[in-house]
Amino acid sequence: MATRLTVRTRAHRFDADGLVRSRADKLAGEEPLEVRLDGEQFTVTMRTPGSDVELVMGFLLTEGVITHRDQVREIDFSSGLNPDGSRNLNVASVLLEPGTWDPASYRQRQVYTSSACGICGTASIEAVQKVSRYPLARPRPLVTPATLLGLPDALRAEQALFDATGGVHAAGLFRVSDRPGAEAQESELLCLREDVGRHNAVDKVLGWALGEDRLPLGDTVLQVSGRASFELVQKAAMAGVPVLSAVSAPSSLAVDLGQQLGLTVVGFNRGRTFNAYSAVERIREQ
Known part of the structure; x- marks a missing residue:
């Protein structure tokens, strides 16, 4: 199965001067x-x-x-x-x-x-607005801004398939915790999956959590490499994930559903700043 993650092909690379070079390339399997x-x-x-x-x-x-x-x-x-x-x-x-x-x-x-x-x-x-067996708890302080801002780089550092192809999305499930005596909140990458479909990457991560009997995922943040869509908010809610953080923008329906469900939707998280659109009570002071 692992050999089907990528497919080798040949590509012709053009530049502005009209030069053409033939080279081997590696594509994400689909x-x-x-x-x-x-x-x-x-x-x-x-x-x-x-x-x-x-x-x-x-x-x-x-x-x-x-x-x-x-x-x-x-x-x-x-x-x-x-x-x-x-x-x-x-x-x-x-x-x-x-x-x-x-x-x-x-x-x-x-x-x-x-x-x-x-x-x-x-x-x-x-x-698709299904009722989850794992309803979200009322928003309470859970994750610090510094922890959230560190997640995109932590996700990117583990994206081996993206490094090879440049053509896949990633989803990572991070557990956040406060260790007694520690100066800052800690985050642990529990599972990362990559796929040509952003929804598939999320399903693979949540399927891993289901198989490990970890649901509900009340102490986690789901970090994704692309945008935050309605479907991803829905999927996070079905597993009891309280925070969805995305590198790119959320859609209007994603924000509406986050507000309706009390799920924290974070967008434009690129390591320096982010926007929070719903259930901001989960983002606490340092």
Whole structure:
């Protein structure tokens, strides 16, 4: 699976003087993953292969299908086949515990999700505003500005796939804590994942947390490398993550949902300053 994270190709590099150089290049892998639930097609998402069990688990969590790892009996990738009969690991057949989900309630879903948009396959805005089993606690002081400002660099330092390709998003789950006697608040990177889809990177991180039985994630910050969209706020809330921090801008719907849920949405976090748009009570003095 690891060899499919990247794909080698050749590129022709042009400059302003018209000079052309042929060189080897490395691209981020992108392949479809079909998810079947109890034999029924549920969705197809475009993703970077790797951490696919975490991706499936996280996706089912953030879609409101499951709330605990024990609800998944089996995830089998053996049914994905290439035209020549070889396995491609691009079909995840998921067997759930009886009574976990109602297929009829998901029949209105479209089944294609691109790497650019994680909610394009959902029938309506109302359908993605799901109720989390892990409701957020009332906003209270949790994380200092200095801690938040340090997260983008901490995330970037671990982005090996981005270093190789320049073509993936990253999501990192950081636990924040105050150690007695320490001069400053500490942050610990619990999990980082990269993917061509920002929503996939988040699902992989949350799927890891679900598999480790760490939910709810009330003492964490989810740092992402791109913008803060509605879907990412929704996904964070479904896992009980109280703070979403993004390097780029939030969307209006992301801020609206953050305000509605009491989730702290931080944007334009680039190491020197940031903007907080909702539940600012979680950002405390140094």
